[in-house]
Amino acid sequence: MRKEKAECEKCVNENCFIKKHIHNAEMKNYIEQKHTILCKKSQQFIIEGAPVHGLYFIYKGKAKIVKTGINGREQIVRLTKNGDAIGFRGFGTSKKYLIGAYAIEESILCNFSTETLMKMLQNIPEITFDLMLFYAEELNKSENNVRKIAHMSVRERVIDTLLYILRKFGQTDGYLNIELSRKEISDFAGTTEEQVIRVISSLKKDALIKAKGKQLGILKVEKLQKEILEHKYLFK
Amino acid sequence: MRKEKAECEKCVNENCFIKKHIHNAEMKNYIEQKHTILCKKSQQFIIEGAPVHGLYFIYKGKAKIVKTGINGREQIVRLTKNGDAIGFRGFGTSKKYLIGAYAIEESILCNFSTETLMKMLQNIPEITFDLMLFYAEELNKSENNVRKIAHMSVRERVIDTLLYILRKFGQTDGYLNIELSRKEISDFAGTTEEQVIRVISSLKKDALIKAKGKQLGILKVEKLQKEILEHKYLFK
């Protein structure tokens, strides 16, 4: 699974908060201790239930973060790309943090062990601060997600998911820069594969999106946004 | 709205992470700058959309944290009690953090302004660390909540909510130590008032809970837990 080390100095992910503090004198030691991991497509690199081995960063690639359990269904709680952090949800407490992570495409990951990370956080408060802000923002997103799944219809949730993917991964040549199966979209939107298929078919008919197998392209961003926003502020 | 200052030295909330660091020499200055706020029942003290004024702690009382928007419905994202932290979701970024907060019963709150908080976090890294862990745990809970609302039936969600309330607030003399309306329970469980009423009626019939108006008492914890767990690990 390992390969030659991905070098932070040459890394292009400016949003990574290791990269952000690379000029700190102490960082050199910690960076030397990181591991580089090569993941094949759909390979699982964090297993639910097993202790999480520190913090991962995506050097290059894409990954999905999932929770399983209820009725064997899977919930994708987050999609990640270059520079994003994955894993580590606190230590000391005996609680288990049940998340799983899969590479969506071939990806290169950087891993800092819990020990290395702990030292880093103790000695470089700025990183602790950044991590704190990161979790605060993720918490906010997650709470928005709760509301979305609780209040929106299936159609709205699928549209919202497509727009989110567009914002996060972008489009080139008219198609989204990530290939998710209908099942994966449903696992993210909190519904079933069939429903996603139906909504996508319907959106195709209305010429709001186009689809060529797994490749999806958003055609009318504004119209899709409008369909969600309409309901958002409609107080009966 | 203000009253005499709630004194940290005399505070009994050992889970509060201000209290935890009270022996730090610098803390004295920051504690002097905090404001004490008295909230009446159902009074709103954080308004959605308005900038959040730093960090609040519940000195005594209970509060609900909500998000509104979609179809005018309300989603309770968190219930809080003595010692819990509320508010503050990062600064610097121009993003708005849309949360609202209401006192569920008469409550005394401690408020640290963003400025005071910022100084505290810069000068006492241990507090930043604790806040980071706090958000990491809340994120985990929120992600579990996403899965719960996405995968559980209405009945299961209501049972899960009741068991959560039992764990968080406890029971005395056979009744839960918090009074929520059916509407509030539905806002937390992500369903409607009517559904909650039906589930509660049904649970009463089965003698799993008892109800005297708003006062609810859990009678058969194990049976209720079992009803949820059964489905959790049932892979078809």
Add this chain to the structure above:
DNA sequence: ATAAATTCCTGCGTTTTGACGGATTTTATC
């Protein structure tokens, strides 16, 4: 290039959920 496997799609019946209306009970206020 071909076979196998996976993914995608559609129709249809069933279940679940949510919305409305109105009666009853509880709670709040003076």
Add this chain to the structure above:
DNA sequence: GATAAAATCCGTCAAAACGCAGGAATTTAT
């Protein structure tokens, strides 16, 4: 303690969502 207001409760109905089954299309492996 009387009155008003709010919350609870129940029945009915329609819409939404789901699950299954069978076939088409696409992707992956050999």
